[in-house]
Amino acid sequence: MANLSRNSEILFLYDAKQCNPNGDMDNENKPRMDWEAGRNLVSDVRLKRYIRDYLMQVKELPIFVRKLVDAGLRAQDSLALFKLTHLDGKKEEDLTLDDLKKVKGLEEIGDNLFDLVDIRIFGATIPIQVEEGRGASSTFTGPVQFNWGYSLNTIHELQESKTITSHLQTGKSEHGAGIGKDYRVNYSFLAFSGGINANVAQDTRMTEEDVQLLDEAIIKSIPLNRTRSKIGQTPRLYLRVEMTDNQTVLNDLREFVHLETSVPEPELRSIKECTVDATELQAYLGKFDGKIQKIHYWKDGNLSIDGLDLESAKFQELSY
Amino acid sequence: MSEPKIPGLLTFQLTGKIAHFKKYYSNISSLTYEVPPRTVITGILASILEMPRDTYYETFSPQQSKIGVQLLSPVRKQVSCMNYVKKEGGPTQVRLELLLPREERLRFRIYCWHENAELFDSLFHRCKNHNLGYGVYLGQRAFRGYVEDAGMIPESDIQFLTDFSGKLDSLTFEENISGLSDTVGFDINSASMPNTMRKIDVGREQDSMVNTVFEMSGKGVPGRFKEAFRVRDKTISFYTPFVS
Numbered sequence: 001m002a003n004l005s006r007n008s009e010i011l012f013l014y015d016a017k018q019c020n021p022n023g024d025m026d027n028e029n030k031p032r033m034d035w036e037a038g039r040n041l042v043s044d045v046r047l048k049r050y051i052r053d054y055l056m057q058v059k060e061l062p063i064f065v066r067k068l069v070d071a072g073l074r075a076q077d078s079l080a081l082f083k084l085t086h087l088d089g090k091k092e093e094d095l096t097l098d099d100l101k102k103v104k105g106l107e108e109i110g111d112n113l114f115d116l117v118d119i120r121i122f123g124a125t126i127p128i129q130v131e132e133g134r135g136a137s138s139t140f141t142g143p144v145q146f147n148w149g150y151s152l153n154t155i156h157e158l159q160e161s162k163t164i165t166s167h168l169q170t171g172k173s174e175h176g177a178g179i180g181k182d183y184r185v186n187y188s189f190l191a192f193s194g195g196i197n198a199n200v201a202q203d204t205r206m207t208e209e210d211v212q213l214l215d216e217a218i219i220k221s222i223p224l225n226r227t228r229s230k231i232g233q234t235p236r237l238y239l240r241v242e243m244t245d246n247q248t249v250l251n252d253l254r255e256f257v258h259l260e261t262s263v264p265e266p267e268l269r270s271i272k273e274c275t276v277d278a279t280e281l282q283a284y285l286g287k288f289d290g291k292i293q294k295i296h297y298w299k300d301g302n303l304s305i306d307g308l309d310l311e312s313a314k315f316q317e318l319s320y
Numbered sequence: 321m322s323e324p325k326i327p328g329l330l331t332f333q334l335t336g337k338i339a340h341f342k343k344y345y346s347n348i349s350s351l352t353y354e355v356p357p358r359t360v361i362t363g364i365l366a367s368i369l370e371m372p373r374d375t376y377y378e379t380f381s382p383q384q385s386k387i388g389v390q391l392l393s394p395v396r397k398q399v400s401c402m403n404y405v406k407k408e409g410g411p412t413q414v415r416l417e418l419l420l421p422r423e424e425r426l427r428f429r430i431y432c433w434h435e436n437a438e439l440f441d442s443l444f445h446r447c448k449n450h451n452l453g454y455g456v457y458l459g460q461r462a463f464r465g466y467v468e469d470a471g472m473i474p475e476s477d478i479q480f481l482t483d484f485s486g487k488l489d490s491l492t493f494e495e496n497i498s499g500l501s502d503t504v505g506f507d508i509n510s511a512s513m514p515n516t517m518r519k520i521d522v523g524r525e526q527d528s529m530v531n532t533v534f535e536m537s538g539k540g541v542p543g544r545f546k547e548a549f550r551v552r553d554k555t556i557s558f559y560t561p562f563v564s
């Protein structure tokens with residue numbers, strides 16, 4: 001499989017209705033907010049988690065950054081698990097901690113490291129053992145990087161909290177129970193932007209097939225996450241602007257889309273009250289027309305969008 | 321001795337939505353500087369030129385290259401708590417201080433000169449043509465940066481000044497200040513920042529530091545300065561002295 005040869009720029013819009021898109025642990029797990037600007041924030045880590053979960057659970061591909069079943073597992077045990085299950089053909093349920101500890105790590109895996117799909121896409125920091133006591137790590141920068149997401153609509157208050165009780169797994173205790181608040185946004189129309197750097201892809205061996213996996217994972221992963229606080233999120237628009245080369249980098253595509261609403265923004269509650277104005281985006285992409293190979297897109301049927309010429313030859317619809 | 325000359329200055333606007341320029345001494349929490357340290361900017365320039373990690377520290381030494389930065393829009397900070405995975409296993413919570421704009425976007429004006437004419441010319445053309453190599457990041461990879469409005473200021477538009485009295489539009493190094501004027505109405509800030517990096521066996525570390533002074537609301541630093549450069553309608557200096 002040939003490594004990637006073209007850069008891409010990504011715009012991903014989704015909305016969150018009466019849920020908590022990304023909680024801040026320091027703040028009673030309230031939705032991350034930039035209160036001064038009135039923007040709901042979502043970290044890139046949250047989005048990457050959705051993508052990794054999809055690749056592992058739905059596509060059943062090996063990944064490096066897993067939700068570790070046992071808190072005692074180390075990062076290099078993730079590599080050991082990969083070696084034993086995918087390279088040696090052992091069953092995961094048959095393995096013990098001692099089996100994992102016997103694997104030396106990176107040196108036993110070698111180039112098979114790049115069979116791990118999230119290392120090809122996002123890169124990784126991998127612990128390596130050095131003779132002296134000090135730890136070290138080998139860092140692979142990922143070709144795919146996302147900005148933190150923020151809401152296009154302004155938000156000035158959260159939905160009134162319900163009080164909930166829950167059994168929380170805290171440390172060693174198996175009988176922990178807690179009382180907590182359940183804070184949610186009423187409505188947040190979130191925008192992520194990102195890029196795929198084909199130069200960097202040479203190092204991690206990301207391929208065209210990986211890009212297609214990424215497209216699918218971004219579009220499909222969020223609705224599959226049906227936990228209490230995450231249900232209510234719906235993808236609305238995905239755009240991947242594929243360049244003709246591995247050199248050109250576009251600006252943040254979010255700067256060129258604007259949300260128009262039929263009710264005042266703090267009162268927004270539904271996608272039916274929103275229209276995305278992409279007139280400036282169409283104009284901006286037009287300036288780079290000679291350097292754009294294709295604009296791959298997916299659009300939700302309930303989204304109203306103005307100004308984007310989706311019928312032009314440059315646009316190609318993704319369907320699943 | 322003839323007056324110091326700069327053959328040209330590359331300038332561009334560095335923008336983004338969020339940044340994190342980690343203070344070198346913050347361990348448990350990750351605190352951020354208000355303006356990018358010199359080491360961040362040299363990293364950006366090296367990335368644009370597609371130089372591999374850790375190979376460019378000598379190339380962008382303060383002797384061979386001069387870098388200046390102007391804060392164009394007011395900034396503010398906010399702490400977020402992140403869930404990370406520890407190397408030893410299990411979760412860990414890290415407080416990450418975000419640098420956010422008071423206006424729509426973070427905006428810094430970067431000025432740069434390099435004594436290697438070929439490298440300098442390549443840098444200019446790459447910035448001009450949106451050819452950003454390995455990409456531009458505002459301190460961390462989750463905070464993508466963007467290069468806009470790139471241009472080359474010719475020698476004829478650059479004038480070296482000594483013992484300059486007035487407002488300095490850019491950040492400056494502390495030793496450059498002979499005295500500050502009345503700073504009422506200005507928001508003067510200072511920070512000790514990494515100036516150069518060096519490679520060590522298992523990674524890299526800061527090699528030298530510089531004490532910097534800058535103004536937080538975009539008004540410039542009022543005072544008397546040992547050296548400055550008049551660049552069109554701005555008066556700037558660099559992180560490090562031009563005349564030593």
